[in-house]
Amino acid sequence: MTLLEFARGPGLQWSLVILAVGMMWRLVGILALKHKPDFSEPRAGGGAMFAGAVKTVFTRMVYAKPFRTQTTLASLLSYVFHIGLAIVVFGFGPHILFIRDLTGLSWPNLPSGMIYLTGVITLGALVALLIRRMTHPVLRLLSNFDDYFSWLVTVLPIATGLLAVAHLGARYETLLGLHILSVELLLVWLPFGKLGHAFLVFVSRATTGAVFARRGAAT
Numbered sequence: 001m002t003l004l005e006f007a008r009g010p011g012l013q014w015s016l017v018i019l020a021v022g023m024m025w026r027l028v029g030i031l032a033l034k035h036k037p038d039f040s041e042p043r044a045g046g047g048a049m050f051a052g053a054v055k056t057v058f059t060r061m062v063y064a065k066p067f068r069t070q071t072t073l074a075s076l077l078s079y080v081f082h083i084g085l086a087i088v089v090f091g092f093g094p095h096i097l098f099i100r101d102l103t104g105l106s107w108p109n110l111p112s113g114m115i116y117l118t119g120v121i122t123l124g125a126l127v128a129l130l131i132r133r134m135t136h137p138v139l140r141l142l143s144n145f146d147d148y149f150s151w152l153v154t155v156l157p158i159a160t161g162l163l164a165v166a167h168l169g170a171r172y173e174t175l176l177g178l179h180i181l182s183v184e185l186l187l188v189w190l191p192f193g194k195l196g197h198a199f200l201v202f203v204s205r206a207t208t209g210a211v212f213a214r215r216g217a218a219t
């Protein structure tokens with residue numbers, strides 16, 4: 001079995017299984033946490049709590065005013081790489097074919113040149129954020145293995161994808177095999193480390209919004 005065959009076969013199947021089981025495990029673990037009973041009089045009922053939950057998912061997309069000036073560059077770079085990743089993953093022709101084979105869903109693709117440019121910009125934003133993390137006096141102290149490893153597994157699919165299209169460093173089949181394996185590493189790591197925010201962000205923001213709405217507080 002070649003590297004590419006392994007990556008397209010058992011590697012892909014196992015990484016998808018680990019992703020699904022890991023996400024369920026994290027979600028069940030969080031939902032099963034013991035809740036302290038809240039004896040206070042609710043200021044708002046179920047409808048307002050639901051509205052608060054939905055609203056907070058969106059309002060937290062922008063930093064609170066007092067922190068905005070210090071965080072402008074970091075949040076701009078974060079937006080650039082999140083949007084860049086979405087464009088590359090869901091806009092590139094071969095990726096759409098892959099998703100179609102897996103799910104039956106497909107949509108029109110973006111021009112490849114635009115994908116490559118977006119890939120380079122995304123990589124640049126991620127490198128800038130790493131430099132910021134390593135040089136910022138406070139952020140540096142707060143960062144641990146999870147932060148750096150999560151950065152690495154996010155960067156690897158972009159870097160290997162760009163190397164594959166540039167045919168740089170090895171045979172195309174090998175580069176493609178490495179590209180798919182790097183995506184699988186990302187899928188396997190996603191539920192367990194800080195990358196879990198990709199799905200947990202909705203749970204945490206909605207919970208905050210619902211609790212705040214119950215207390216009658218603005219979010």
Ligand code: HEM
Nearest residue numbers: 008088089094098115116119157158161162164165180183
């Ligand atoms: C600029 C960045 C990227 C470039 C240039 C790129 C390029 C490519 C190319 C050329 C292929 C395969 C074409 C073929 O079948 O010959 C491919 C496949 C794939 N890429 Fe990317 N990629 C990039 C980023 C990503 C990212 C960020 C992900 C996911 C996190 C990803 C996931 C995949 C998957 C799942 C496949 C399908 C493999 C298969 O055909 O079995 N790619 N990519």
